Amino acid sequence: MxxxxxxxxxxxxxxxxxxxxxxxxxxxxxxxxxxxxxxxxxxxxxxxxxxxxxxxxxxxxxxxxxxxxxxxxxxxxxxxxxxxxxxxxxxxxxxxxxxxxxxxxxxxxxxxxxxxxxxxxxxxxxxxxxxxxxxxxxxxxxxxxxxxxxxxxxxxxxxxxxxxxxxxxxxxxxxxxxxxxxxxxxxxxxxxxxxxxxxxxxxxxxxxxxxxxxxxxxxxxxxxxxxxxxGANEAVLHIFDEIGDASNVVPWLDEALAHKRKIMGFGHRVYKRGDSRVPTMKAALDTLVEHYGRQEVAELYDKLESEFVSRKGIYPNLDYPSGPAYNLMGFxxxxxxxxxxxxxxxxxxxxxxxxxxSNALIRPLSAYNGPDERHVEGYVPDEAMAAVAARAEEAAD
Ligand SMILES: CC(C)(COP(=O)(O)OP(=O)(O)OC[C@H]1O[C@@H](n2cnc3c(N)ncnc32)[C@H](O)[C@@H]1OP(=O)(O)O)[C@@H](O)C(=O)NCCC(=O)NCCS
Structure with missing residues (x-):
């Protein structure tokens, strides 16, 4: 078995x-x-x-x-x-x-x-x-x-x-x-x-x-x-561009979630209750918002975050604040x-x-789930192949 x-x-x-x-x-x-x-x-x-x-x-x-x-x-x-x-x-x-x-x-x-x-x-x-x-x-x-x-x-x-x-x-x-x-x-x-x-x-x-x-x-x-x-930091800006401003967040999110879209800049494989780097980057973003007088960026940021977190319980990752921060810097x-x-x-x-x-070659295993063994039509096994077949038979015994 x-x-x-x-x-x-x-x-x-x-x-x-x-x-x-x-x-x-x-x-x-x-x-x-x-x-x-x-x-x-x-x-x-x-x-x-x-x-x-x-x-x-x-x-x-x-x-x-x-x-x-x-x-x-x-x-x-x-x-x-x-x-x-x-x-x-x-x-x-x-x-x-x-x-x-x-x-x-x-x-x-x-x-x-x-x-x-x-x-x-x-x-x-x-x-x-x-x-x-x-x-x-x-x-x-x-x-x-x-x-x-x-x-x-x-x-x-x-x-x-x-x-x-x-x-x-x-x-x-x-x-x-x-x-x-x-x-x-x-x-x-x-x-x-x-x-x-x-x-x-x-x-x-x-x-x-x-x-x-x-x-x-x-x-x-x-x-x-x-x-x-x-690539998620770039994707966050595409989302911000699509949404436009904070007043559009709710209808945009309704539509995105209805189409099962992934909202970039949210979620993490390891952090499930928030990314430890976000508060620091968000504080840096806030200073940039203040510096450039771009309050509407913070409004969109906050609205999308609060709507998404309350609906899905999935928190922002570092790409969420860094995308708009790089945008404000001029990148x-x-x-x-x-x-x-x-x-x-x-x-x-x-x-x-x-x-x-302290090296060891990284080489994991896989479980095969392809077709069972089969043979090319007309193939006549040579000596080497016959030996392989014999060994396989022995192992199966
Ligand atoms: C980062 C990420 C790949 C982690 O994924 P993961 O640990 O493999 O978790 P999953 O993708 O399986 O997500 C688990 C569930 O949460 C949902 N989910 C996770 N992140 C989501 C997001 N950003 N938007 C919408 N739904 C999300 C998944 O759809 C899945 O739902 P389901 O169970 O109903 O299918 C994932 O959160 C994601 O794609 N985020 C968007 C991309 C991103 O910001 N990447 C930067 C990471 S630092």
């Missing part, structure tokens, strides 16, 4: 491995990066320091932070050949395709001359250097993507600015007020890491084959693009998920390095 396998669809509830990088606790609604509550980090740290924390396990001291910043600034520039490749991506392709392609080229340039795939996975030092390089250059790629779609040239990075301010500078050609830079910095920190989410797990699967860090990041970018994962809607890439690359690379430090 065969027993039914205990299948965990979507790996829901399956604990795959240990991680020391972050802890998601849906019971206490908390998220810790290396032990620190993410809200504390968002309130006190520049994004570079959080990147350091994720990679090294400790916050940097002044000297360590200065060293990371020097390195990060040295890799900020968009290389000419990367720009040329971006320019060849169709202008109406999704920017996530552009970012994925650019990240792939960054990897190919960096690993050029490597003789064999046996060397691909790299040493811990090499992978840290690769992580910093990607972290540093992604803002230039994302910023140029938005500018290109607006018919504009890239802007050279500025050495006198921190990561967040320089990112905004390269995108818009000016440095906004501190309140905007601070909201952006907070969003990067909140997006940086979230344990074994789909894209991070993708990165770990790829790393576990001893492929290279860049390949793992490129795969993760592909996973993040999906609207059930990173075009398709740029939102690439911003998530720029932030999450820190978590991905930390996980890739953790995976490699």
């Amino acid at each position: 065969t027993t039914e396998p205990d299948i965990k669809k979507g790996l829901a509830g399956v604990v795959v491995d240990y991680t020391a990088i972050s802890k998601v606790n849906p019971e206490t609604n908390s998220l810790l990066y290396r032990g620190y509550p993410v809200q504390e980090l968002a309130a006190t740290q520049p994004f570079e320091a959080v990147a350091y924390l994720l990679w090294h396990g400790e916050l940097p001291d002044e000297v360590q932070l200065a060293q990371l910043r020097t390195l990060e600034r040295s890799y900020r520039h968009l290389p000419a050949d990367v720009r040329a490749v971006i320019d060849r991506v169709p202008i109406d392709a999704h920017p996530m395709d552009e970012v994925r392609t650019a990240a792939s080229l960054i990897g190919a340039r960096d690993l050029a001359g490597m003789g064999s795939v046996l060397d691909a996975s790299g040493s811990a030092e090499e992978n840290l250097a690769r992580s910093i390089r990607l972290f540093a250059v992604l803002p230039a790629i994302v910023a140029y993507g938005q500018r290109r779609r607006r018919g504009l040239d890239p802007i050279e990075p500025r050495d006198d600015l921190d990561y967040a301010a320089n990112f905004l500078w390269m995108t818009f050609g000016d440095v906004p007020e501190d309140v905007v830079v601070d909201a952006f910095n907070r969003s990067m920190i909140l997006y940086a890491e979230h344990s074994f989410n789909a894209s991070t797990f993708t990165a770990r699967v790829i790393a576990s084959t001893l492929s290279d860090l860049y390949s793992a990041v490129v795969g993760a970018i592909g996973a993040l693009k999906g609207p059930l994962h990173g 075009d809607t398709p740029t939102f998920t690439p911003l998530f890439v720029a932030a999450r690359v820190t978590g991905w690379t930390a996980h890739i390095m953790e995976q490699l430090a």
